[in-house]
Amino acid sequence: DAGVTQSPTHLIKTRGQQVTLRCSPISGHKSVSWYQQVLGQGPQFIFQYYEKEERGRGNFPDRFSARQFPNYSSELNVNALLLGDSALYLCASSLRQGNEKLFFGSGTQLSVL
Amino acid sequence: DAKTTQPTSMDCAEGRAANLPCNHSTISGNEYVYWYRQIHSQGPQYIIHGLKNNETNEMASLIITEDRKSSTLILPHATLRDTAVYYCIVSSSSNTGKLIFGQGTTLQVKP
Numbered sequence: 001d002a003g004v005t006q007s008p009t010h011l012i013k014t015r016g017q018q019v020t021l022r023c024s025p026i027s028g029h030k031s032v033s034w035y036q037q038v039l040g041q042g043p044q045f046i047f048q049y050y051e052k053e054e055r056g057r058g059n060f061p062d063r064f065s066a067r068q069f070p071n072y073s074s075e076l077n078v079n080a081l082l083l084g085d086s087a088l089y090l091c092a093s094s095l096r097q098g099n100e101k102l103f104f105g106s107g108t109q110l111s112v113l
Numbered sequence: 114d115a116k117t118t119q120p121t122s123m124d125c126a127e128g129r130a131a132n133l134p135c136n137h138s139t140i141s142g143n144e145y146v147y148w149y150r151q152i153h154s155q156g157p158q159y160i161i162h163g164l165k166n167n168e169t170n171e172m173a174s175l176i177i178t179e180d181r182k183s184s185t186l187i188l189p190h191a192t193l194r195d196t197a198v199y200y201c202i203v204s205s206s207s208n209t210g211k212l213i214f215g216q217g218t219t220l221q222v223k224p
Contacts, residue, residue: 004156032210033211035214042198042200042214042216042217043214045211090157092156097208097210098206098207098208100145100147102212107156
């Protein structure tokens with residue numbers, strides 16, 4: 001079975017641009033979470049979506065937004081990119097909102113120049 | 114802020130047991146202890162979790178103290194492929210989509 005897939009794997013943008021990252025959860029998983037991982041630090045929670053509704057939001061500015069589609073895939077959008085947005089963006093899925101295990105994708109490496 | 118404290122780094126000889134400690138003195142009664150690891154350039158991988166009893170699976174064992182204020186992850190026979198950053202996380206099982214990661218412990222398995 002396919003794991004969590006994220007696209008693209010790498011992305012280079014310039015300051016002020018907008019970016020959309022995509023995530024396909026494991027088949028049957030209805031919960032998707034997004035994390036940002038800056039080099040040398042642990043992942044930081046951005047959003048959680050379950051059954052297409054936002055169920056949690058981390059301490060990130062309104063430039064960050066996300067949505068979940070009827071097939072449970074998800075997109076993370078970041079507007080007005082800053083240099084500090086350069087990071088590995090991780091998507092994780094689970095069967096339910098409160099499931100014990102999160103399954104992570106390999107992430108999208110975003111570089112903002 | 115993370116609710117756990119872990120050593121920054123540890124070394125282990127290949128084939129020996131790796132014991133990774135974690136302090137979580139403010140853990141609540143309904144919070145579980147979760148362990149994930151992250152191998153370079155990959156997403157975190159779930160290892161094991163527990164509430165108050167010791168747990169074992171095909172990857173590792175988790176020993177939780179009786180007062181639940183600390184725990185130890187044990188990799189019984191470490192291999193070079195176990196070199197990774199190991200994260201200890203406490204979280205309510207009602208919403209494990211939102212995990213608070215700390216800095217983790219970088220485990221280096223040496224030949």
